[in-house]
Every structure is written in structure tokens, then in C-alpha cells.
Amino acid sequence: MRMTSILFRGGTVLDGTGAAPSVGDVHVVDGRVAEVGPGLGVEADEVVDCAGATVLPGLFDCHVHVMFEQPDLMRVLQTPFSLPFFQAVHRLRATLETGITWVRDAGGADLGVAEAVRRGVTPGPRMQIALTMLSQTGGHGDDWHVCGAELGLLATHPGMPDAVVDGPEEMRKRVRELVRAGADVIKVATSGGVLSPLSNPLHGHFRDDEIAALVTEARAAGLHVMAHAQATDGIKTAVRGGVRSVEHGIYLDDEAIGLMLEHGTWLVPTLSAPRAVLAQAEAGAAISDRVLAKARMVAEVHDDSFRRAVDAGVRVAMGTDSGVGVHGTNLEEVRLMAELGLGAQQAWEATCRSAAELLGVADEHGTLEPGKVGDVVVLDGAFDDLEGLRGRVRSVHLAGEQVFAREAGGA
Numbered sequence: 001m002r003m004t005s006i007l008f009r010g011g012t013v014l015d016g017t018g019a020a021p022s023v024g025d026v027h028v029v030d031g032r033v034a035e036v037g038p039g040l041g042v043e044a045d046e047v048v049d050c051a052g053a054t055v056l057p058g059l060f061d062c063h064v065h066v067m068f069e070q071p072d073l074m075r076v077l078q079t080p081f082s083l084p085f086f087q088a089v090h091r092l093r094a095t096l097e098t099g100i101t102w103v104r105d106a107g108g109a110d111l112g113v114a115e116a117v118r119r120g121v122t123p124g125p126r127m128q129i130a131l132t133m134l135s136q137t138g139g140h141g142d143d144w145h146v147c148g149a150e151l152g153l154l155a156t157h158p159g160m161p162d163a164v165v166d167g168p169e170e171m172r173k174r175v176r177e178l179v180r181a182g183a184d185v186i187k188v189a190t191s192g193g194v195l196s197p198l199s200n201p202l203h204g205h206f207r208d209d210e211i212a213a214l215v216t217e218a219r220a221a222g223l224h225v226m227a228h229a230q231a232t233d234g235i236k237t238a239v240r241g242g243v244r245s246v247e248h249g250i251y252l253d254d255e256a257i258g259l260m261l262e263h264g265t266w267l268v269p270t271l272s273a274p275r276a277v278l279a280q281a282e283a284g285a286a287i288s289d290r291v292l293a294k295a296r297m298v299a300e301v302h303d304d305s306f307r308r309a310v311d312a313g314v315r316v317a318m319g320t321d322s323g324v325g326v327h328g329t330n331l332e333e334v335r336l337m338a339e340l341g342l343g344a345q346q347a348w349e350a351t352c353r354s355a356a357e358l359l360g361v362a363d364e365h366g367t368l369e370p371g372k373v374g375d376v377v378v379l380d381g382a383f384d385d386l387e388g389l390r391g392r393v394r395s396v397h398l399a400g401e402q403v404f405a406r407e408a409g410g411a
Contacts, residue, residue, distance in 0.1 A: 009049060
């Protein structure tokens with residue numbers, strides 16, 4: 001068969017490897033990067049003029065929820081069960097069009113959603129899915145309300161095992177059920193959280209023996225574990241137990257940071273999440289007083305914890321908690337990470353190479369190097385200008401195939 005090729009010519013290439021950005025070309029042949037360098041002078045079936053633009057590897061968001069957006073309990077009550085599956089199609093497209101070519105869905109998407117993307121039924125980023133978030137009774141994934149009703153953002157169904165578990169043996173069985181249902185990663189809540197009806201973000205959840213059972217079963221299936229961990233004690237329990245990434249990491253103290261460094265644990269900060277909740281409340285969303293109070297409480301310390309983690313050298317991978325906010329605004333997280341200590345180049349690297357390492361796909365993705373899959377994003381302007389990123393994505397390419405191009409004059 002005849003080879004096909006595309007040349008991204010004359011842009012500022014930020015290849016994700018840590019190398020300084022430089023003006024050059026990226027040549028993709030049959031879906032893989034063939035060569036990167038200045039003035040390659042090669043012939044190609046298609047040439048993309050990247051003058052005045054930054055050329056990046058496909059970007060990652062390690063914490064999204066495509067099955068909901070700006071959660072509002074009144075809206076949940078009025079939403080037919082199957083509607084979110086159709087809405088996910090638009091959210092996946094919006095995410096892809098912002099340059100995100102890989103996501104890790106942290107709860108909500110089931111195997112059918114992931115397979116729809118993998119089989120080309122609907123366009124979207126490459127996906128890993130957690131299905132649901134394991135929680136103790138009364139924890140962040142327990143949807144029980146004081147009125148006695150059980151109502152959450154997502155309904156349990158045949159592709160979505162129940163989230164609430166207690167004790168090592170229940171934990172062991174539930175992980176096996178998640179593996180059976182198609183999970184690519186196991187998610188657990190080792191602390192309370194903001195959006196749950198009753199849990200406290202300051203309280204650690206699950207004991208060491210429960211987390212040990214979870215991690216043992218996940219590793220036996222070849223899967224990593226991600227932990228919703230906001231409380232200091234919950235972060236430490238997760239890290240001691242061998243989870244791969246701490247999500248949110250709001251109440252980090254020096255001991256927790258030291259443990260993360262010792263164990264090589266990743267931080268996925270989701271700096272956008274509490275900001276999104278507060279913005280929704282200001283816009284009049286039906287958010288309970290308790291949830292709003294929790295969002296205000298964590299917002300005060302989240303940024304400081306992130307700064308201290310970065311200063312200490314904790315490994316960071318980009319994640320937004322999109323779904324709490326609006327899908328397609330993912331790149332706002334890059335600006336926040338840069339302003340709070342990473343700087344522009346490292347923030348982009350956290351969104352490509354580092355995130356690929358966290359997801360275990362760095363052999364094929366995350367950088368623009370010969371042999372890697374040719375996922376490419378062309379971004380108008382300089383890489384260190386982080387304002388208005390959503391409207392500056394010029395084109396997105398999966399394995400060399402254009403999947404999005406902004407219309408001339410569009411925003």
C-alpha cells in the first residue's frame with residue numbers, strides 16, 4: 001500500500017521531551033512521527049503551514065467525567081436515564097476539539113462509551129475508563145441523602161457496578177467486578193469530597209487493609225489505582241497503599257509530600273474544579289449550602305498545596321475534573337498550573353509527556369519523537385502565551401489524520 005504523509009512546517013515545535021522549543025518541521029508518515037527538525041525539506045501528501053503557531057504533541061486530561069456537566073441535582077432529577085449517553089458524544093467532541101487526544105474518565109463512562117470511541121462510532125479522544133469510584137459507606141461516592149433518598153450524578157446500571165464497599169473482602173470482590181466490566185484503571189475515594197451530599201473533605205476514608213486489598217487486586221489485573229484524596233490522612237493512606245496517582249491533593253502537608261516523593265506518586269491537581277463549582281453557584285445553579293461551603297473551604301488551600309508540591313518536586317500530570325465544569329475548557333488548567341509554579345513549558349509537559357507516563361502509554365504517545373504515534377495539535381501563537389487557549393486551537397490530528405480544524409475567523 002502507498003504510504004501517506006503530512007508535514008507540519010515552520011511552527012515553533014514544543015515536542016514534550018523537555019527540549020527547548022524551536023522553529024522546525026514535524027513529518028508524520030502512515031500515522032507515526034518520521035522526523036522532527038528544522039527545514040526538513042521533505043515531500044509530503046499534505047503540508048500544514050504552521051507559521052506563527054506552536055506545534056504540540058496530542059494533549060492529555062487525566063481526570064474527566066464525560067457523562068455529566070455542571071452537576072445540578074434538580075437537573076439530574078429531570079434527566080432521562082439514557083440522555084447523558086447521547087450528551088457524552090458532544091462532550092467528547094468538544095474535548096477533542098480543544099486538543100485533548102487522550103482522557104482518563106474518572107467515573108461515569110462505561111465500556112460502551114469507550115468502545116464507541118475506539119470503534120469510530122463517534123469522534124473523541126483516546127480513552128481509559130474507571131467506570132465508578134469506590135467509596136466507603138458515607139463516603140464521597142455514597143449518594144444517600146438525609147431525607148433517605150439515594151440520588152447521585154450517575155445511576156447504577158448493568159455496566160456500572162455499585163460504588164459503596166466496606167472491608168477488605170468487599171473491596172476485593174468489587175475490584176474484580178470492575179475489571180470484569182471493562183475498567184482500565186481503578187478509582188477509590190480515600191477521603192470525603194465537595195460534591196457528595198454528606199462527606200467531609202477533611203476526613204480520611206478507608207483503612208490500610210482495605211486499600212491493600214484494592215491495590216493487590218488491581219495489580220493482579222495489570223491496572224493502576226487512582227485515588228480521590230483531598231484530606232491529609234486520606235492522601236497518606238492512598239500513598240502508603242501504593243496508589244499511582246493522588247487526584248486533587250488539596251490538604252497536602254509536608255509528610256504527605258514526602259511520602260509522595262518516596263513512593264513516586266503522581267499528583268493530578270484539578271485546580272479548575274473548585275473554581276468551577278463556585279462559578280456555577282454565582283450563576284445561580286442549584287447547589288446545596290453544604291456543598292458550596294465545602295467548595296469555598298477547599299479553594300482557600302488548594303492552590304497553596306499545589307505550589308508546595310511543585311516546589312518539592314512531586315510529579316504532576318494534568319487533570320481538570322471536566323464535567324464539574326464545562327467540557328472543552330480543559331486548557332484553562334494549563335494556565336493555572338503555569339501560574340501556580342510550573343511555568344509554561346513544564347505545564348505543557350505535564351499535559352503531554354508526564355500524563356502519558358502516568359497513563360502508561362508513553363511508549364507510543366506524549367512526545368513528538370520518531371516512531372511515536374503522530375497525534376499533533378497546532379496552536380495559534382506562542383506556547384508561553386496561555387490566555388484564550390480554547391479559541392486558539394487551529395487543528396487537531398490523530399495519527400496524522402485531521403479530526404478538527406477551526407474555521408477561518410472562528411474562535
